[in-house]
Amino acid sequence: xxxxxxxxAPLLEISHLSVMLKKRRDRLKAVDDLSFKVYPxxxxxxxxxxxxxxxxxxxAILGLIDPPLYISSGEIIFDGxxxxxxxxxxxxxxxxxxxxxxxxxxxxxxxxxxxLVEAIRTHINMxxxxxxxxxxxxxxxxxxxxxxxxxxxxxxxxxxxQRVVIALALAPEPSLIIADEPxxxxxxxVQAQILDLLKRLCRERGTSIILITHDMGVIxxxxxxxxxxxxxxxxxxxxxxxxxxxPRHPYTKGLVAATPRIDADSYKKKLFQIPGAMPDLEQIPQxxxxxxxxxxxxxxxxxxxxxxxxxxxxCWLLKDGSEIS
Amino acid sequence: MSYVTAHQLTRHFDLSDPWIVxxxxxxxxxxxxxxxxxSFSIKKxxxxxxxxxxxxxxxxxxxMVSGLLRPSMGSVHIDGHDFHDGGLDALSLRRMRQRVQxxxxxxxxxxxxxxxxxxxxxxxxxxxxxxxDSQAQQKRVAELLDQVGLSARDVNKYPHEFSGGQRxxxxxxxxxxxxxxMIICDEPxxxxxxxVQAQVLNLLKxxxxxxxxxxxxISHDLAVISTMANTIGVLKNGQLVEEAQASELLTxxxxxxxxxxxxxxxxxxxxxx
Numbered sequence: 001x002x003x004x005x006x007x008x009a010p011l012l013e014i015s016h017l018s019v020m021l022k023k024r025r026d027r028l029k030a031v032d033d034l035s036f037k038v039y040p041x042x043x044x045x046x047x048x049x050x051x052x053x054x055x056x057x058x059x060a061i062l063g064l065i066d067p068p069l070y071i072s073s074g075e076i077i078f079d080g081x082x083x084x085x086x087x088x089x090x091x092x093x094x095x096x097x098x099x100x101x102x103x104x105x106x107x108x109x110x111x112x113x114x115x116l117v118e119a120i121r122t123h124i125n126m127x128x129x130x131x132x133x134x135x136x137x138x139x140x141x142x143x144x145x146x147x148x149x150x151x152x153x154x155x156x157x158x159x160x161x162q163r164v165v166i167a168l169a170l171a172p173e174p175s176l177i178i179a180d181e182p183x184x185x186x187x188x189x190v191q192a193q194i195l196d197l198l199k200r201l202c203r204e205r206g207t208s209i210i211l212i213t214h215d216m217g218v219i220x221x222x223x224x225x226x227x228x229x230x231x232x233x234x235x236x237x238x239x240x241x242x243x244x245x246x247p248r249h250p251y252t253k254g255l256v257a258a259t260p261r262i263d264a265d266s267y268k269k270k271l272f273q274i275p276g277a278m279p280d281l282e283q284i285p286q287x288x289x290x291x292x293x294x295x296x297x298x299x300x301x302x303x304x305x306x307x308x309x310x311x312x313x314x315c316w317l318l319k320d321g322s323e324i325s
Numbered sequence: 326m327s328y329v330t331a332h333q334l335t336r337h338f339d340l341s342d343p344w345i346v347x348x349x350x351x352x353x354x355x356x357x358x359x360x361x362x363x364s365f366s367i368k369k370x371x372x373x374x375x376x377x378x379x380x381x382x383x384x385x386x387x388x389m390v391s392g393l394l395r396p397s398m399g400s401v402h403i404d405g406h407d408f409h410d411g412g413l414d415a416l417s418l419r420r421m422r423q424r425v426q427x428x429x430x431x432x433x434x435x436x437x438x439x440x441x442x443x444x445x446x447x448x449x450x451x452x453x454x455x456x457x458d459s460q461a462q463q464k465r466v467a468e469l470l471d472q473v474g475l476s477a478r479d480v481n482k483y484p485h486e487f488s489g490g491q492r493x494x495x496x497x498x499x500x501x502x503x504x505x506x507m508i509i510c511d512e513p514x515x516x517x518x519x520x521v522q523a524q525v526l527n528l529l530k531x532x533x534x535x536x537x538x539x540x541x542x543i544s545h546d547l548a549v550i551s552t553m554a555n556t557i558g559v560l561k562n563g564q565l566v567e568e569a570q571a572s573e574l575l576t577x578x579x580x581x582x583x584x585x586x587x588x589x590x591x592x593x594x595x596x597x598x
Contacts, residue, residue, distance in 0.1 A: 217591030
């Protein structure tokens with residue numbers, strides 16, 4: 001699977017992206033030298049704790065970075081074109097976004113059908129009647145009875161609303177969907193349905209998805225590859241099964257071990273804990289950002305920021321291809 | 326001998342329109358049964374977890390057990406006493422409140438932003454007249470901060486100076502301040518990041534061990550519950566649909582709803598190579 005992926009051209013390529021925050025005289029790095037690729041038809045997970053730069057990366061792809069934030073360096077190439085300076089032509093048409101709270105994304109005063117027709121006609125040249133038919137097809141595709149096309153958002157439950165939001169995101173037939181914590185506000189049973197829906201859409205339509213979440217369980221069950229972010233930097237990236245089963249970066253190791261598991265014996269044991277917390281933007285340590293919390297840190301970790309070794313993990317201890325035990 | 330016994334606990338909420346509106350429109354009264362005849366018991370020093378989706382009545386039960394909400398029917402006995410039977414005098418009621426404490430979901434909402442951390446933790450000590458001497462009080466606050474992994478120097482800081490995980494530690498220190506026998510944890514880690522969640526859950530486990538605390542642990546997250554609970558009760562629409570030892574319920578669920586919850590819970594252990 002990974003071989004075929006490497007042979008196809010990436011749909012989205014981010015290289016050395018940095019996003020800075022202007023704060024009085026300071027320049028703080030919110031996203032620091034981030035590089036990754038998204039291939040057609042895959043689900044890439046962006047995982048990390050609050051403040052890791054997950055959502056910021058999503059916003060940067062869509063060109064939604066506004067002052068005091070600005071992209072200070074790097075390139076974002078989508079489908080062969082650079083979009084980091086001007087994303088307005090692809091925003092919403094080639095790349096669409098699903099946000100956490102479906103109540104905020106929908107206009108409460110307009111019927112969902114009208115909102116869908118508007119989204120379709122903004123991007124595709126179509127008559128109103130055609131767009132209306134297409135809206136019905138989209139609703140059916142996300143599992144909503146097309147007869148409810150004239151209903152208002154408040155008449156739907158949270159999960160159904162998120163389905164409407166997904167239908168809206170699909171309306172312009174995007175090739176990439178950025179889903180920012182799409183199920184965090186939902187109950188587990190509804191969350192499972194929405195994640196299944198995203199997986200199905202990805203399979204059937206060949207749409208790529210960037211799934212931003214803090215939940216390692218969601219990553220495990222949904223994504224093909226995963227990028228682990230820490231303090232705005234890429235800590236580790238790779239096939240999801242490989243990253244979660246045999247993590248190489250000490251932060252990923254800690255994160256996986258600290259995640260509670262559904263297991264009959266787990267109440268007898270304590271969870272693994274990483275000491276401390278993610279640093280604030282003002283106080284990102286020199287060298288590897290994780291070194292103050294890392295059991296394996298050595299002198300080099302404190303001075304020099306590690307590059308990504310073997311296209312996998314940014315940790316000095318992996319310099320010679322060795323494993324941390 | 327169980328420490329907490331809830332018997333046929335029921336709570337109705339009246340969602341009806343005002344009387345005059347009902348007369349005009351001819352609508353009936355609308356009663357919501359948030360909790361419907363729930364019975365369970367918790368042994369001293371053990372953790373009983375309630376799991377369920379939003380609206381299942383988890384928090385309503387927590388409020389009834391802690392004495393914040395009066396049950397419509399049924400009763401909760403804690404160490405043989407009932408908050409709501411009316412037979413308790415003011416002093417016994419205060420004594421019960423001291424023995425049962427709560428830790429809430431959002432440490433951003435449950436701490437007064439205008440109070441210093443030291444004062445937040447000191448309040449239960451003063452209010453229950455546990456320590457009268459002010460130097461001894463300060464010593465006790467420092468000791469509590471130390472127990473939850475904060476520094477005694479933090480007494481003069483305000484809550485906004487702390488991260489989410491540290492604030493939840495302050496909430497736990499405040500709960501411990503009255504020397505409780507039982508702590509009701511209502512989604513104590515759902516606002517926290519994974520690595521911080523692990524720290525707080527481990528802290529709760531250590532404290533339980535040290536002080537023989539009894540926990541009523543409420544969460545929607547089966548993975549969190551499976552690391553904490555001895556016994557698990559599954560709530561659906563206010564009814565307890567299944568209850569079993571944690572190991573039994575997680576490996577051999579009986580009720581369809583429990584099976585559905587288990588299969589839809591995202592689990593990092595589910596990954597296959």
